[in-house]
Amino acid sequence: MGHGWEGVVLKLMRGKDFTFTVTGAEQVTERYRRLRLSDGGMLEATGVHPTMWVRLWFENEGKPHQRAYTLVDPDPAVGTFSLEFALHDGRASDWACAAKLGDTIEATVQGTGFTVPDPLPPRMFVIGDPASLPAVNSLLDAMPDTPATIWFETPHPSDADLPIRIDAERHDLRTVPRRDAGAHLAAEVRAALPGLLGDDPAKAFLWIACDAATTRGLTSYLRKELGIPKDRVNALGYWRTV
Template sequence: MGHGWEGVVLKLMRGKDFRFTVTGTEAVGDRFHRVHFTDGGMLAQTGAHPTMWVRVWFDNAGKPHQRAYTLVDPDPANGTFSLEFALHEGPACDWARAARTGDTIEATLQGTGFTTPEPAPGRIVAVGDPASLPAINSLLDALPGVPATVFFETGHPSDAELPFRLDPDHHELRAIPRENGGARLVAEVKAALPALIGDPTTAYVWIACDTATTRTLASYARKELALAKDRVNALGYWRATA
C-alpha cells in the first residue's frame, strides 16, 4: 500500500519506513487491545527512548490512513514491542481487533523524541487520557522513584481497569470524568497545579490530551505559572469533534 502525500512529506522529513509482524494479541478490559510485534529491524537502528512512538499505516477504504502509537516495552535486544489501542470506531481499531499472528503492517518513524529533564524533576505532573496511557506508563517507568501526580480523564466506567503502571509509594492517580469537552479536567488541573509544582526549576509537567485541552493547559503552565519551556512537555494526541 502506498502512503499518499503524507508518506511523501514524511520521506522528505527523513522518516524511516519499517514493516512490523504481529506475534500475538490480548484484550485488556473491554476497551483496550494490545498487539505484540517484531520490529522489522527498527530498534536495532534507532534504539528506544521513553514515550517513543511510530506512525502506523492502515487501509481506509483503499486510502492510506496513519495514526501515531506509543511503543510499549520496546526491547532492542530482541527486536520486539507492543502497541495498545484504546478501542473506538475507525480503521486503526478495526485492524487491531482483527489482527492475527503473522499479519504485517507498515510504519514510519519520524518526529519522536524525548529529553530527560535536567535538573531531575522533584515531581512529575502528568495529564492524559486512555489515548496517552501507554506514554504515561513509559514516562513513569523511565523516572522510577520520582513522585508523580497523574490527572487522567475518563470517558467510560471501565477506564478504571486500564493497565496503569502506578507505584503506590510514589504515584497518585486523580481520575476525572470528561465533561464539557474537557472543561472539567482543565479546571481541576489549573486549581491543583500551583501547589503541585513546588520549585519551578525542578517542576516537570507532561500533557497529552485532546489538542484543545493540551494547548490550554500548556499555555497556563508556561504563561501563568512561568514554567520554563523545557519543564513543560505538551503534545495534543487527538482532536475532539464534539
C-alpha cells in the same frame, strides 16, 4: 500499499520504513486492546528512548491513512514490542480488533524524540488519558524514583481498570471522569496544581497528552498564568474531538 504525499514528505524528512508482524493480542478491557509485534529490524536500526512512537499506515477508502502509537516494552535484544489501542470508531481501531497472528502492517519512524530532564525534577506532573497511557507508563518507567502526580481522564467506566504503572509510595494518581469535552479535567488541574508546585515552580516538570483542545488550554495556563518556563513543559495533543 503506497503512502501518498504524506509518505513522500516523511521520506524527505528521513523517515525510515519498516514492516511489523503481529505475534499476539490481548483484550485488556472492552475498550482497550494490546497487540504484540515483531519489529522488522526497527529497534536495532533506530535505538529506543522513552515515549518513542511510530506511525502506522492503514488503508482508508482506498487512500493511505496514518496514526501514531507509542511503543510499549520495546525489547531490542529480541526485536519485539507491544502497541496499545484505545478503541473507538475508526480505521486503526478496526484493524487492531481484527488483527491476528501473522498479520503485518507498514510503519514509519520519524519525528519521535524525548530526553529525560537532567537534572531530574523534584516532582513531575502528568496529565493524560487512555490514548496516551502507553506514553504515560513509559515516562513513569523512565523516571522511576521521581515523585509524580498523575491526572488520568477516563471517558469510560472501564478506563479506571487500565494498567497505569504507579508506585503507591511515589505516585499520586487522580482519575477524572471525562465531562464537558475535557473542561472538567482542566478545572481539576487548575484547582490543585498551584498548591502542589512548591516554592520554585521552574523546577517542576509537566507532561500533558490528552485531546488537542484541552492540551492547548492547559499549556497556555501553565505558561501564562503560572509562569512555568517553556523548557519545563512537554505537551502534545494526542487526538481531536469531532
